[in-house]
Amino acid sequence: MADTDATTEAAALAREKAEQASLPYTWTQTLPDLTLTFPIPASLKARDLSISLTKTTISAGIKGQTPIVSGQFPHPIHVDDSTWTITTSPDNSSKTVEILLDKVNKQEWWAHVVTTAPKIDVTKIVPDNSKLSDLDGETRGLVEKMMYDQRQKEQGLPTSDEQKKMEILKKFQEQHPEMDFSNAKIQ
Incomplete structure (x- = not known):
């Protein structure tokens, strides 16, 4: 059975690669943006x-010819933060148009650039590992807290939230020595 699954998956991957190779453009993506080149x-x-971009559509190509890419995006983009450039090869023999699309939802993989194009299997995408230093301060703090709490749980120790509650209870106990806290439960 495993051989059949592997064969089916290999065939699907080969079909996907052939479909993408037949497109008149190439494209790559990260979670925040998508880059299209031709x-x-x-x-x-x-x-x-x-080259025309709207929040939900694209039309790009050479004036007077059928567009190289045209259609509806599967998800919206930020038009004002999307750009395009022309780059010339080092030997001046060719040029490439590169269109950078800034995704509105920066937590979503696109299965295709336009809805009429063949899809890729987004479940097979393996994103580049990011480093904590790549994150903004607030996100980095949240991730570091989650990592700390995970290590604490693995060692059977209190999480940062549980530690804060215990500190609050301890201060309250010190301020009210006349009260009995023997049955106090921290939740």
């Missing part, structure tokens, strides 16, 4: 292109 003749300039 080649153009070296003689063309920005004025020779027609």
Whole structure:
């Protein structure tokens, strides 16, 4: 049975690669953004292109020709934070258009650039490992707290929240020595 699953998965992966290779553009993504690239003749300039982005659609290609990519996005983008550039190869023999799309939802993988294109299996995406130093201060603090609490639980020790509650109870006990706390429960 495992061989059949592996064979089916390999066939699906091969089909997906062939479908993506047949597209007139290539694309990659991270959680925050998606980058779409396509080649153009070296003689063309920005004025020779027609690139239109809205929150939910794209149309990009050479003026007067059928767009290289056109259609509805599967999810919205931030138009004002999305950009496009032309890069020239080192030997000046070719140019590439690169369109950077800034995703609205930065926690979501896209299965395709436009809804009419073949999908990829987003469950197979393996994101690059990020480092704590890549995170903003608030997120980093939250992740560090979660990691600390996980280590404490594994060792059978109180989490940071439980430690705070115990400290509050201890201070209250010191302020009220006349009270009996022998049956106090921390929740």
